[in-house]
Amino acid sequence: MKKLILLIVIAFIAVGCGKKNVKPEPPKDVFPVSHEAREIESVNSAETLIRATGKGSTVEYAIADAKKAAIWYLLNAGTKPLLKTKEEKTAFRLARKKLYSNIDQFIRHTSDLKSKKKSGKTTIVEIVVKVDIAMLTEFLVDNDVIQSSDTVADEVGLPAISIVSADNSDDAAVAKNTLGEYLADKNYEVNVVEQSGKLSKIVSKLAKLGGNTDPAYAWALEAGSDVYVEVKVNKESGRVAGVTTHKASVTARAFETSTGRQLASTSGYSSERSSAGYDALIQEAANAVADKLISQIRKKWLREAKKGxxxxxxxxxxxxxxxxxxxxxxxxxxxxxxxxxxxxxxxxxxxxxxxxxxxxxxxxxxxxxxxxxxxxxxxxxxxxxxxxxxxxxxxxxxxxxxxx
Missing domain, CATH: 3.30.70 (Alpha-Beta Plaits)
Structure with missing residues (x-):
């Protein structure tokens, strides 16, 4: 009897030790398991922050999957996916294994874990990653998935853009300059209009003849451009836990100068922070609006430019x-x-x-x-x-x- 009990104890110990030595199951392939992600902030013309969920048998595997989910989001989801047409998505199939096998080349920063939980044998984590969109776009161009901006510009031409504002405030100047820098980085010919001094008589006459009483339109005519973008800034303040907080938003509308046809309209928002001034918040909001705006302008402009x-x-x-x-x-x-x-x-x-x-x-x-x-x-x-x-x-x- 004692021998039987001893054998049972030894068997339990062996099973327990065996479980401890079982290796975590690695991912079945290089593609993302999770497709859960959302954009938090456009940092600048080349980088953006994505909050992504990852799944895996360990925390390490789950973090790697979250990075892939962030890339998947930028390629396929959101308001401005990099893969826009059926042809581009088909071409990507030949390059996707190469991309997901070396995902860290596109990641500039990874945050600490924002959350972690278990679902059966699966570990689920949330992280924030900073993605280099410029490098991701370059990869797609180099692998013949999408056309480069330079190629498209050579074929149909990108519009010259003037940036004006509803008022001539210092806040508007910050937003205009930030948006101008962003567009210039994307190879657009940009003119940030100062809106100072007097309009020429001929331009004032033309604005009146066209029935457009918006001063921003008159300044756009004066600057001479294919497209003009009108920027408006809004600032808010509040109190959270006894601390004064600030946030800013930027609204931008784009029009074809020759016809007055609206090409784009969108807004961007900063985070709410206990900062001393608004300039950094306005810059953050302007960067957030820039990427969405340029995507809308580009889509309509390229479609129409092929006709003339x-x-x-x-x-x-x-x-x-x-x-x-x-x-x-x-x-x-x-x-x-x-x-x-x-x-x-x-x-x-x-x-x-x-x-x-x-x-x-x-x-x-x-x-x-x-x-x-x-x-x-x-x-x-x-x-x-x-x-x-x-x-x-x-x-x-x-x-x-x-x-x-």
Whole structure:
């Protein structure tokens, strides 16, 4: 009997020791198990913070899976996934094993555990990681998954962008400069408009003729650009546990300068902090808005740019030539290659058109092409050429522009 009891005890000890020596089960493959993640903050044009959940048989495996979940989120989810088309997602299948096998090259920082729990044999953790989006994008380009920005720009051209604000405050200046730096990093031609001094008489006249009384629009015309972004800053303060806190938000709307068509609208928010000033919070909010804004602008611009580029054309003439100039200009515009023409406004001696044309890169080239096709009285004389805006005098004799 004693021998039997001894054998049973030895058996239990052996089983217990055996369990302790069982190695944790490694992941079955290199792909993420979890797909739970969300964006916290866009740090700058190249990096973003992602809070991600990971699953694995150990904490170490779960952390590695959380990093993969963060990358998966940036590739496939959110408001601005890197893989946008069916073709890109198909191409990624050939590169995904290579990417997920070397995930740490895209991770700039990993936080301590934000949470940890067990579900059966699975350990589930939450961490915050800083991801290098620029390097991730470069990987996709190098592996022929997506096109680079430079390639797209060479094919259809990226818009020149002016950044203006609803007011001329110091807070707005911080937001405009932050957004401008972000766009410049993305290879856009950017003009951060100071909105100081006086508008030129011709631009003030054009803004009134178009019926747009927004001062920001007039400054955008003055700057000359394909797209203008209007920025607005909002600040809030409160108290948490007896401590004064601050936060900021930035709202940005993008418009096509030539047509006034809205291309994008989005907002970004800072965290609520007990900081002494608002500048850092406004910068944080502006960075948050920048990535979403540029994604919306890019999507619409590239789609439309393949059809051609829109220009705003304004012509001034005299009473005696008005009818013939109007008809001749309209016919000349219609005769341009692949042209789409809208006659948007007309006065006694002033005519406004919107024209979309292919293979004409700027307003000077538009004038050159138009001059060779114009058959009306007199000639076309350039009054103002700025970005996608072309202002002409057309007809015979001296043509006066009434600025009142």
């Amino acid at each position: 580029k829109w220009y705003k054309l304004v012509a001034f003439t005299s009473d005696k030539d008005a009818d013939k100039v109007d008809r001749s200009l309209y016919r000349a515009l219609k005769s341009l290659p692949s042209a789409k023409v809208k006659r948007v406004a007309a006065g006694a001696t002033t005519f406004q058109y919107q024209v979309r044309v292919k293979d004409i890169a700027n307003a000077f080239e538009l004038l050159d092409s138009l001059s060779s096709k114009y058959k009306g009285p007199g000639k076309l004389t350039r009054e103002l050429e700025s970005g996608s805006l072309l202002v002409l005098k057309a007809g015979t004799g001296d043509i006066e522009i009434d600025f009142d």
